[in-house]
Amino acid sequence: MHIVIMGCGRVGSSLARALERRSHEVSVIDVDVDSFRRLGPDFTGRTVKGVGFDKGVLIKAGISTADGFAAVSSGDNSNILAARVVREEFGIDNVVARIYDQGRAQVYEKLGIPTVATVRWAAGQVMTRLLPSEAEPVWLDPSGQVGLVQIPFHAGWIGTPLPALEERIGARIPFMFRVGRGICPDPEIILQDGDLIYVATDLPRVGSVKRLLAVAPAKH
Template identity: 60%
Template sequence: MGCGRVGSTLARGLEVRDHSTAVIDQNPDAFRRLGPSFTGSTVTGRGFDREVLKRAGIETADAFAAVSSGDNSNIIAARVAREQFGVTNVVARIYDPGRAEVYERLGIPTVATVTWAADQVLRRLVPKGDEPLWRDPSGTVRCDQMLAPSPWIGRPVREMQDGTGGRISHLTRLGTGLIPERETIVQEGDLVSIFMLEQDSDAVLARFHNGPTDEER
């Protein structure tokens, strides 16, 4: 639902990946954004209207994305798709960060575009490393990506993870992503992606940069 810049880009991206797609928008002129090569269906109407959703094929849909410009419309449509039509894979774009957190707690996955955009801009404004790579909508969990400090070079991921209290999700080595085993040896130049609770971040990051303790060495 929604054929603005996000919706049209999403629809084309799904089609390129061989998914059949239906796009709903109140304004029929919006479908021009899909381009002449788009082969999916287009439905004019309100995306939270049951009959409009049925015309778009909601009864056999595997997933539903509500990405219009209105928070209320998106959340209503997402709830109708999930609760009345049984679509389990539903996501809603929400501009208001406070609402996004509430709906996440209700079990409706949201993309808080304002929070995400602000975080991305902030990461480029402040000194490198001051802001995380990613933070979940509730602000509870964060992911930081940093070069492996020299004290950890030559040591297994297991020691880094146990020593810092964070969780190493992956390494980027020579430009290629790598999901490490516990015994994978950290090499010079590795970019380490580490998840942690926001409340523990000061301690985790300090242990990450300081390296193993004397006992661990």
């Protein structure tokens, strides 16, 4: 896959290196060419000076053939503007924007742009949004048998009570993010658009849970 990243700070550079380790093609955009040093001497992807909402800069970064775009610069406005340009002008749906102001998250989600709040595992969250099939556990028990994995879900699950979802996938959801806030869900909670759910399950079952959540639930 070809992924374009705007912002080469700690999150952007970490994300770029992680994607390249997985043999993906990566282009990184930043206004400060010195920031590209964070990528290290072994980085083989493309670096482009400029802002990620400039169409010419995006084209130089290969946006026309990109499979995904991550806006992870230090500015909320720049990230959202770039994400909207990529979606609306280049027709790319696989877009993620990092935000600092959690109060804006709901507004951005209504624009159809998935957002990732500024949390410790931000790079991992962006990776999960861009490449759901390659999501890694954010927590593992000492034996390495059970993990907590953030798994995206099909829009058809929206409106499902969490207990019903847990029953269908055969796993627990002890933690979730909603509008930039972490919560331990109660039995009354109903899945909403933009929620990030974390599934606790035996690692051999992660693949089957992903497949169940990747499609709309079967009608009973």
